[in-house]
Amino acid sequence: MQEKLHMSRHPGTDPPQFETRIHAIDGSNVLLDSTYCYPRGGGQPGDTGLLSSENAESEINEVLPGDMILHPIENPELFETGDSVICQIDVARRNAHALMHTAQHIVSAIAEDLWGAETVGNQLTVENSRVDLLFEDKEVFNPDELVDATNAIISSNLAVNVHEWERSRILEHKQMRHTKFMHRIPSTITQLRVVEIEGVDLCPCAGTHVSNTSSIPQIRFHGKKNKGKGRIRFSYNFE
Numbered sequence: 636m637q638e639k640l641h642m643s644r645h646p647g648t649d650p651p652q653f654e655t656r657i658h659a660i661d662g663s664n665v666l667l668d669s670t671y672c673y674p675r676g677g678g679q680p681g682d683t684g685l686l687s688s689e690n691a692e693s694e695i696n697e698v699l700p701g702d703m704i705l706h707p708i709e710n711p712e713l714f715e716t717g718d719s720v721i722c723q724i725d726v727a728r729r730n731a732h733a734l735m736h737t738a739q740h741i742v743s744a745i746a747e748d749l750w751g752a753e754t755v756g757n758q759l760t761v762e763n764s765r766v767d768l769l770f771e772d773k774e775v776f777n778p779d780e781l782v783d784a785t786n787a788i789i790s791s792n793l794a795v796n797v798h799e800w801e802r803s804r805i806l807e808h809k810q811m812r813h814t815k816f817m818h819r820i821p822s823t824i825t826q827l828r829v830v831e832i833e834g835v836d837l838c839p840c841a842g843t844h845v846s847n848t849s850s851i852p853q854i855r856f857h858g859k860k861n862k863g864k865g866r867i868r869f870s871y872n873f874e
């Protein structure tokens with residue numbers, strides 16, 4: 636069983652360089668005994684980086700999910716199963732994603748609290764991020780109100796806590812958000828990671844986060860699009 640260290644490390648910023656072994660190579664994908672790399676998921680891009688052994692090095696393209704996390708590399712022919720390798724994650728890119736992702740928790744929580752708007756999709760990048768919101772009546776949406784309320788939370792120096800909770804505790808919790816997807820997670824996984832922004836948000840999440848809202852820059856309205864009945868795509872970036 637591969638150790639997926641991005642799940643146990645918090646805050647999800649500044650992932651360390653790590654040493655491990657190549658478990659297998661499948662086409663251009665390298666499987667590692669253990670990895671700190673974040674695999675694409677939940678609207679957050681996978682990490683990129685550099686893989687090196689004694690004799691070779693290769694860029695790691697966007698890391699992808701799987702039973703074992705996939706590290707697609709440019710030059711798989713330079714490596715062999717069993718090689719001892721060092722993996723360096725692109726830390727600046729990861730940290731930018733952690734900031735954007737933590738901001739998205741706040742945006743989604745506020746849209747729900749202000750208008751009952753559910754987050755039905757999101758995609759973040761280093762430059763800007765978007766959240767798809769589903770409204771009963773989308774006429775009520777006011778992007779400035781969303782931005783101002785989000786920035787007020789960001790400025791409040793709130794701790795971002797990470798918990799490992801049993802499924803039943805998660806499903807029974809009155810303040811818990813975003814539990815609809817939980818049935819898709821295999822029942823053999825009895826504990827899930829829950830992310831809490833104190834007094835603002837509480838939801839199961841496997842993304843990467845900062846440890847306090849004070850490290851997040853203020854957000855700025857980037858655009859909105861109508862995405863069909865009741866749906867608005869809200870985009871933001873950082874000031």
Ligand SMILES: [Zn+2]
Binds near residue numbers: 740841842844
């Ligand atoms: Zn998250």
